[in-house]
Amino acid sequence: GAVVSQHPSRVICKSGTSVKIECRSLDFQATTMFWYRQFPKKSLMLMATSNEGSKATYEQGVEKDKFLINHASLTLSTLTVTSAHPEDSSFYICSANFGNYGYTFGSGTRLTVV
Amino acid sequence: DQQVKQNSPSLSVQEGRISILNCDYTNSMFDYFLWYKKYPAEGPTFLISISSIKDKNEDGRFTVFLNKSAKHLSLHIVPSQPGDSAVYFCAASGSSNTGKLIFGQGTTLQVKP
Numbered sequence: 001g002a003v004v005s006q007h008p009s010r011v012i013c014k015s016g017t018s019v020k021i022e023c024r025s026l027d028f029q030a031t032t033m034f035w036y037r038q039f040p041k042k043s044l045m046l047m048a049t050s051n052e053g054s055k056a057t058y059e060q061g062v063e064k065d066k067f068l069i070n071h072a073s074l075t076l077s078t079l080t081v082t083s084a085h086p087e088d089s090s091f092y093i094c095s096a097n098f099g100n101y102g103y104t105f106g107s108g109t110r111l112t113v114v
Numbered sequence: 115d116q117q118v119k120q121n122s123p124s125l126s127v128q129e130g131r132i133s134i135l136n137c138d139y140t141n142s143m144f145d146y147f148l149w150y151k152k153y154p155a156e157g158p159t160f161l162i163s164i165s166s167i168k169d170k171n172e173d174g175r176f177t178v179f180l181n182k183s184a185k186h187l188s189l190h191i192v193p194s195q196p197g198d199s200a201v202y203f204c205a206a207s208g209s210s211n212t213g214k215l216i217f218g219q220g221t222t223l224q225v226k227p
Contacts, residue, residue: 041220042219042220043219043220044203045217046214046216046217049214091155097213105158108155108157
């Protein structure tokens with residue numbers, strides 16, 4: 001149980017375009033999801049906390065207009081990278097919280113902006 | 115401000131021996147700690163966790179030790195197997211931070227046959 005499905009697993013886009021990444025909880029309802037970013041050989045950095053039905057909470061230094069988060073239902077959160085640039089190329093991972101201190105992660109999305 | 119630190123970027127051990135991965139934290143409000151294993155281009159996989167009310171938790175070959183006074187935890191893998199080769203992240207959470215996980219920088223473990 002407690003599976004999170006993340007799509008796409010890989011995406012290549014041109015500079016200036018927008019990319020949407022989806023994160024779905026398959027067998028549980030996730031009122032809270034988290035979006036992380038991982039640079040090569042670096043830690044997973046929390047970008048934002050996605051709350052169902054309300055605005056996301058962004059970590060310091062993360063541009064909310066650049067990384068749009070929508071959590072319109074209890075099973076789906078989306079991260080849209082707007083006007084992507086090469087420096088946005090990274091590995092993005094979502095996570096959902098279930099129960100008390102239960103966390104499950106998506107398989108990640110490798111974004112390459114060319 | 116790195117609240118969770120893994121000071122060893124890499125560790126190499128021989129198959130069958132013990133692997134010890136270390137993690138330090140600075141925030142005394144953390145009350146739950148987790149270890150994850152991660153392969154390149156994949157999401158982290160949960161290994162084992164420990165609550166701050168305990169000082170040890172064991173699951174098969176994996177044991178996590180917590181020293182609250184030192185704000186230090188460690189993951190022991192014994193015996194180590196080549197399939198254990200991966201990046202290991204420790205993470206911390208607290209009731210005061212709305213459930214979000216704070217990760218360390220990761221330690222790359224290589225288990226040699």
